[in-house]
Amino acid sequence: xVEGAALEKQCAGNRTEGSNPSLSATSKQTTTTPDxxxxxxxxxxxxxxxxxLPQTKSxxxxxxxxxCEKIAVTxxxxxxxxxxxxxxxxxxxxxxxxxxxxxxxxxxxxLKDRPDRxxxxxxxxxxxxxxxxxxxxxxxxxxxxLNLFGAHRAILAPLIAQLAxxxxxxxxxxxxxxQNNRDRIYVLSGAFEEIxxxxxxxxxxxxxxxxxxKFEYDDSGKIIGFDKTCLVGKAGGKVRQVESLKLPxxxxxxxxxxxxxxxxKAGAADEFWAxxxxxxxxxxxxxxxxxxxxxxEVVALTAKTLQLA
Numbered sequence: 001x002v003e004g005a006a007l008e009k010q011c012a013g014n015r016t017e018g019s020n021p022s023l024s025a026t027s028k029q030t031t032t033t034p035d036x037x038x039x040x041x042x043x044x045x046x047x048x049x050x051x052x053l054p055q056t057k058s059x060x061x062x063x064x065x066x067x068c069e070k071i072a073v074t075x076x077x078x079x080x081x082x083x084x085x086x087x088x089x090x091x092x093x094x095x096x097x098x099x100x101x102x103x104x105x106x107x108x109x110x111l112k113d114r115p116d117r118x119x120x121x122x123x124x125x126x127x128x129x130x131x132x133x134x135x136x137x138x139x140x141x142x143x144x145x146l147n148l149f150g151a152h153r154a155i156l157a158p159l160i161a162q163l164a165x166x167x168x169x170x171x172x173x174x175x176x177x178x179q180n181n182r183d184r185i186y187v188l189s190g191a192f193e194e195i196x197x198x199x200x201x202x203x204x205x206x207x208x209x210x211x212x213x214k215f216e217y218d219d220s221g222k223i224i225g226f227d228k229t230c231l232v233g234k235a236g237g238k239v240r241q242v243e244s245l246k247l248p249x250x251x252x253x254x255x256x257x258x259x260x261x262x263x264x265k266a267g268a269a270d271e272f273w274a275x276x277x278x279x280x281x282x283x284x285x286x287x288x289x290x291x292x293x294x295x296x297e298v299v300a301l302t303a304k305t306l307q308l309a
Contacts, residue, residue, distance in 0.1 A: 086184060087302060088247045090269060092255030093189035093196050093212070095278045097203075098166045101128060102191035103145055105166075106159055110151040120148050133283055134258035137235035138190055139228075142213070146225060153221035160198050168277050170294035171203070177299045179204035186211060188241060190232055190259065211241050242268040254298060261287045273298070 094101045107124050111117040124145050131141030171178070178185065182204045189196055193212040200210060214227040226233050231241040238259045242251070243266075250270040253263045256279050264272035265287070274281075274288035277295075285291050292298055 087250050087252045087270075089181065089185045089302075090188050090242060090247075090251060090253045090255075090260075090263065091185060092253075092257065092260050092275070093187055093191050093200070095256040096254060096275045097168060097171055097187065097200060098163055099168050099278045100163075100166055102159075102163065102189075102195055103142075104128065105162065106151055106155070106195075107145070107149045109155050109159055109162075110149045124148055132257040132259075132281060134262075138237065138259055139234050142190065142226060142233060146223065151223040153215075153217055153223065156194055160195055163195065163199050164202060168295070170277055170296050174295045174299050175203055177295070181302075182206065182209070185209060186245070186247070188212075188232065188238055190238075192226070211245075236262065236266075239263050239266040239268050252302075254292070256281060256284065258284055258287075260284075264289070 091097060094103075104121070104124055107121060108117075111120055114120070127136065127141050127144050130136035131138055185205055187196060187200050187205060187210045189210075189212045191212055193210060193214050196212045197207045197210050201207065211232055213230050213233045215223050216225045216227055218224050228234075231237045231244065234240070239262055242253075242263050251268070253260050253269045253272045254275050255261075255272075256275050258281070261272050261274070261284055263269045271289040272287070273290045273292050274285040275292055275294075276285065277293060290301075292301075
């Protein structure tokens, strides 16, 4: 790979703000210095970029001060620019790590012998959609859904076994990526700790990196609600939870719902990547810095496209 000084000379003719006609539509990028790079007086660096570059609204990963005819191969960094930190990832559980929605699967199991099962499931789905679209506060959505069916602690074990077989296809494909990055991955979910923890630990993610709700039970073991002290169970709770962690930046949120986008909107994260492998919500993708079809793209963007020479 060309050293920084040589590559800077090689790219000198392409430092203008205008577009380079030799670049393909997928590799044209307007480049500026990212917020999480800083002048440090170090030797110029070179960042490798996979080819072809995907189209993106992102300003986080694919920015640099120079334009280069070989941009599909290398990104040029000006003197003294270095990357401070690898990203911290906040990843949703429902419809992201797993294909389905935890509460809906819990309801489906609990209602299997009820003649009104289909009608109750339709009501639950409608409330879920309202919450994910941002038209119903999450805490209200959660309690309304729990009130529609009577679940028992005893059903959690078979549900966990089922969800452990319901990973998103690209998650299973990239288990090694999850294991290698587990210290920088946090699972933030409106689902329930009793269910999420035993599922994601199969990916190497520690229980301490799972931030989720907790069930409340009566003396017989019936689920009667959720712990109202959990931040993620409150309206705007995901934002407050991430802020409380004081995570190293940059922070990238990956998820399918409006509450995931709210973290980015509030400034608690640097980017929001809308995950659409399982469900595509237009009001969410329209707000995203990037739309990723699967973890194939997440892995390519984070594990391959930025490698300091």
